[in-house]
Amino acid sequence: MAITREKVEELTAVARKVRRHIIDMTAEAGSGHPGGSLSCTDILVALYFHVMKVDPKDPDWPERDRLVLSKGHAAPALYAVLAEKGYFPVEELLTLRKIDSRLQGHPDMKKTPGVDMTTGSLGQGLSAANGMAIAAKLDGKDYRVYAVLGDGELQEGQVWEAAMAASHYKLDNLTAFVDHNGLQIDGPIAEVMSPEIIQDKFRAFGWNVIDVDGHDFEDIIRGIEEAVNTKGRPTVIVAKTVKGKGVPFMENQVDWHGKAPSRQQAEEALKALGE
Amino acid sequence: MPKIATREAYGEALAELGEEIKDIVVLDADLSKSTKTSVFAKKFPERFFNMGIAEQNLMGTAAGLATCGKIPFASTFAVFATGRAFEQIRNSICYPNLNVKIAASHAGITVGEDGATHQSIEDIAIMRSLPNMTIINPADAVEAKQAVRAAALHKGPVYLRLGRHPVETIFDEHYKFEPGKGVILRDGKDVALIATGIMVAEALKAAEILAKGGINAMVINIHTIKPIDKEIILQAAECGAIVTAEEHSIIGGLGSAVAEVLVEEKPVPMKRIGIRDVFGQSGKPEELLKAYGLTAEDIAEAARSLRR
Ligand SMILES: Cc1ncc(C[n+]2csc(CCOP(=O)(O)OP(=O)(O)O)c2C)c(N)n1
Ligand SMILES: [Mg+2]
Numbered sequence: 299m300a301i302t303r304e305k306v307e308e309l310t311a312v313a314r315k316v317r318r319h320i321i322d323m324t325a326e327a328g329s330g331h332p333g334g335s336l337s338c339t340d341i342l343v344a345l346y347f348h349v350m351k352v353d354p355k356d357p358d359w360p361e362r363d364r365l366v367l368s369k370g371h372a373a374p375a376l377y378a379v380l381a382e383k384g385y386f387p388v389e390e391l392l393t394l395r396k397i398d399s400r401l402q403g404h405p406d407m408k409k410t411p412g413v414d415m416t417t418g419s420l421g422q423g424l425s426a427a428n429g430m431a432i433a434a435k436l437d438g439k440d441y442r443v444y445a446v447l448g449d450g451e452l453q454e455g456q457v458w459e460a461a462m463a464a465s466h467y468k469l470d471n472l473t474a475f476v477d478h479n480g481l482q483i484d485g486p487i488a489e490v491m492s493p494e495i496i497q498d499k500f501r502a503f504g505w506n507v508i509d510v511d512g513h514d515f516e517d518i519i520r521g522i523e524e525a526v527n528t529k530g531r532p533t534v535i536v537a538k539t540v541k542g543k544g545v546p547f548m549e550n551q552v553d554w555h556g557k558a559p560s561r562q563q564a565e566e567a568l569k570a571l572g573e
Numbered sequence: 574m575p576k577i578a579t580r581e582a583y584g585e586a587l588a589e590l591g592e593e594i595k596d597i598v599v600l601d602a603d604l605s606k607s608t609k610t611s612v613f614a615k616k617f618p619e620r621f622f623n624m625g626i627a628e629q630n631l632m633g634t635a636a637g638l639a640t641c642g643k644i645p646f647a648s649t650f651a652v653f654a655t656g657r658a659f660e661q662i663r664n665s666i667c668y669p670n671l672n673v674k675i676a677a678s679h680a681g682i683t684v685g686e687d688g689a690t691h692q693s694i695e696d697i698a699i700m701r702s703l704p705n706m707t708i709i710n711p712a713d714a715v716e717a718k719q720a721v722r723a724a725a726l727h728k729g730p731v732y733l734r735l736g737r738h739p740v741e742t743i744f745d746e747h748y749k750f751e752p753g754k755g756v757i758l759r760d761g762k763d764v765a766l767i768a769t770g771i772m773v774a775e776a777l778k779a780a781e782i783l784a785k786g787g788i789n790a791m792v793i794n795i796h797t798i799k800p801i802d803k804e805i806i807l808q809a810a811e812c813g814a815i816v817t818a819e820e821h822s823i824i825g826g827l828g829s830a831v832a833e834v835l836v837e838e839k840p841v842p843m844k845r846i847g848i849r850d851v852f853g854q855s856g857k858p859e860e861l862l863k864a865y866g867l868t869a870e871d872i873a874e875a876a877r878s879l880r881r
Pocket of ligand 2: 448449450478479480481482
């Protein structure tokens, strides 16, 4: 899985495109969640463009690796990654949140090719990922399951029910990411309701814990590699991220959680992201 | 006729089906001895998953299993299945229309001594409000057994409502369960008694009582509450008066479903027998049925009042 210089450059280029799409999509929709989409972009790009065994021509391929975007409000990031990967035309991205679009405000597995689980209600995704990982074990299949959670999302009790179950059932084919951007809607997670120390909590629940820089492809890949090689227990990768990453006026700004940029702000954002 | 609880039939049927349908997996939340999934667990330990006392994760995990082609049966008490995990059922199961079977035992007031916290009187109402959900409430063990198979074969979410308390067996081995189709158990022309679950036996007794007073009652078993069998309700409306009977709140259950059909298509006078918007209490099942007006005599009296 180790990653070459060239591959890092390729992923960096894809991530730039994905971030540009996120800005365009939310600006066009007039609503959506740019902050948390931008913070998990590099994680999703690393997974879909370097790690996961998937076939965009056959989205329901039974042997494929699965991804559950538990923080479903980051749908723009997932859609942009799927479109760049070839699941559906890039032009379709601009239909986000519009009537009759396949791209719903939150991921809908029955509408969008490549979406493995319907999410949007925080706290539910890890349970579904557990179910997929259990199914793989039952069927003796070697596909892997990835879940991406928000750090604020960790306040949901169901996450910890699922964390307990994943280690109880030794789901070493499951890797969860925590997009640790430190912010939720009402402010910093530390002020609203601290889920810290996240690493200690997962460790106490029996998980293997890895820290990575969520915007450094080499580091993300190193983390996933270690997760894949860890047997007998699930792994959580706590990815230190910046909410709004790549768009200076959005970075670390709680206001940009669930607000679309105006056309003018979008232009400024695109300029900052570069071609 | 022997009295058997529908949960017993569920346990047996599931263990039998497990042999035949290898995709069936069963999940429980520390109540497997009560829900009777323990029978399956003993026979197929590798396909049984105890999720502990964590109903939200129970439903979410079942959803994930269903995305991979499994047919999960998730069991716990009806109160916790539909109450604690409502939103998981809504967003992770019904919205994506996943093939999860929620087999909830200890429905209704005949849970008995455990009291109001454990007596599910609103589960049908809650489940009925969800698109894609099918609701089956069997009347006896024979019907329950066949309903388990029907649920497994149906593609999509099913809520199977099961009871703790032994109920009279109404059907014999020739009975054939058809999902979505009400069953006329007795013909009549003066009033129609439409019942579901354990109240079907009471409705049959009520018809006997009414017959003695010269009232000829039709009795219909509605095992599938959603989608409701409109045709049979309209046929019942020909009697000119309808009494519904359910071991559930009069709000949102069978009575509401029948009323909805009637007011839109063919309004006739009706009465609803059910729990009248109050919580239950501890007591013996028979005492509770009496205390909350869920007996054959209550059904008969409602029918008489409509004929006056
Ligand atoms: C169950 C539930 N409650 C509330 C919301 C509304 N909501 C959407 S995003 C969000 C904050 C999420 O914060 P975090 O998990 O840290 O996500 P990120 O910072 O990565 O965007 C909330 C409260 C929701 N989607 N689901
Ligand atoms: Mg956050």
